[in-house]
Amino acid sequence: MPKTTTTFVCRECGGESLRWAGQCPHCRAWNTLEEFTVKPAAAGRRGAPATAQPNRPVPITEVEVDDEPRLRLAWDEINRVLGGGFVKGSLVLVGGEPGVGKSTLLMHAALQVSARHGAVLYASAEESARQVRMRASRLGALSPQLLMLAENDVDVVIQAIEQARPALAVVDSIQTVYDPAVDSAPGSVTQVREATGRLMRTAKESGVPVVLVGHVTKEGAIAGPRVLEHMVDTVLYLEGERRLDFRILRSTKNRFGATDEIGIFAMGEEGLREVEDPSAVLLAEMSRAATGTAVVPVLEGTRPLLVEIQSLLSKNDGPMLRRTANGFDLNRVHMLLAVIENRGSINLSQKDVFINVAGGIRVTETAADLGLALSIASNHRNLPLPEGTIAIGELGLAGEVRRVSQLERRLSEAARRGFTRAIIPRGATGAAGPLRTLEVRDLAEAISAAFPAHIGSGVAS
Ligand code: TYD
Ligand code: MG
Secondary structure (H helix, E strand, O other): OOOOEEEEEEOOOOOEEOOOOOEOOOOOOEOOEEEEEEOOOOOOOOOOOOOOOOOOOOOHHHOOOOOOOEEOOOOHHHHHHHOOOEEOOOEEEEEEOOOOOHHHHHHHHHHHHHHHHOOEEEEEOOOOHHHHHHHHHHOOOOOOOEEEEEOOEHHHHHHHHHHHOOOEEEEEOOOOOEOOOEOOOOOOHHHHHHHHHHHHHHHHHHOOOEEEEEEEOOOOOEOOOHHHHHHOOEEEEEEOOOOOOEEEEEEEEEOOOOOOOEEEEEEEOOEEEEOOOHHHHHHHOOOOOOOOEEEEEEEEOOEEEEEEEEEEEEEOOOOOOOEEEEOEOHHHHHHHHHHHHHHOOOOOOOEEEEEEEHHHOOEOOHHHHHHHHHHHHHHHHOOOOOOOEEEOOEEOOOOEEEOOOOHHHHHHHHHHOOOOEEEEEOOOOOOOOOOEEEEEOEHHHHHHHHOHHHHOOOOOO
């Protein structure tokens, strides 16, 4: 009889060790090793099928490829993030905080795939079949092509995939399914790793694309961890603040497409809907030309997006100054505030600074630096930026305004939305169309270009 094997697996990096140690020998993290026991496979349940041929090398020209390897969905907001649709036999991880809308999004995806490509298996280890049905009917699209399986035994899920051969299978969630052969609780790193590995093999062998839902911890990692991200083909994150309507689907890894693409959705009474023109929605709420706000065209993947950056300065004579940022990296904010004080001659030493990006959007691009600086300058002067103005540019430590990628796209998005003036880095001439561009060398020039009436003549070129 085969023996039970025991190893230790690191919760952080997934590295294996034969002996327990306080520190992982692979990634040096402390107290992360977990015991991992694999019992011998029950007869007939595991292992290669008896009919399997031994694997042999073949000329690459003879490798079979599918004519239509992608399953497109009705929503291009999802297609774009996937790189064109689900790839057959791929394993996709959709992560996000509890309650953000992962199950809802995947139900929409399941219904769309089933309408176009055939039956979809929705395996729910988290909710009962009734709960899932209630959600599906709320989305207004119950379909007999959607096969429900309320199950947390991964063996049963795999068997169902192999027998039903659906066009797509969803496993909600990877932290709640378990492999009975693994002697460890559902959600533990060993269970998550083992179940993912088995579902990966099932996806590759059957050609059925499998989507795993993964919960994210407060720190932003998928609970039972990066191991999972290494194993899957595609990692998508669904983000958004629960009290706001916007949900953003972002790809951080994709073996079949570009990363950093985003899809935008809005949550409503009847589930999610895709938002094809987010700039319009984001700006609709904008009070025109308010003090302390600046509009910046950022690029998320291939898509330009007009976001509104807001700031507020508030007097504080105490020793502890507050700097908070919503939707902006706080380290970047600290750096920019230093540049604004030193190169823009704005004294912030007795000011609390609050930064917010409207609509729950998270800005990761340095091209938004200048917009943030001008929003603070606007507060400092207590004057709004002139109506119809946008700002684009990265700020260096010397206060210089640096060029950014794809200026033309950003300008044309702004022009499309009715903006008329753009403050841009010097020498970065793009075809501006109907926009009037003001080229600036540094922050001081940008501030005088933005507030010409106040300062005297602008530095506009
Ligand atoms: P859910 O998809 O269950 O989140 P997750 O799977 O990521 O945990 O959805 C969570 C929230 O979405 C829930 O608080 C209710 C809300 N919601 C709506 O507002 N409208 C809807 O039509 C649905 C289905 C959910
Ligand atoms: Mg859920």
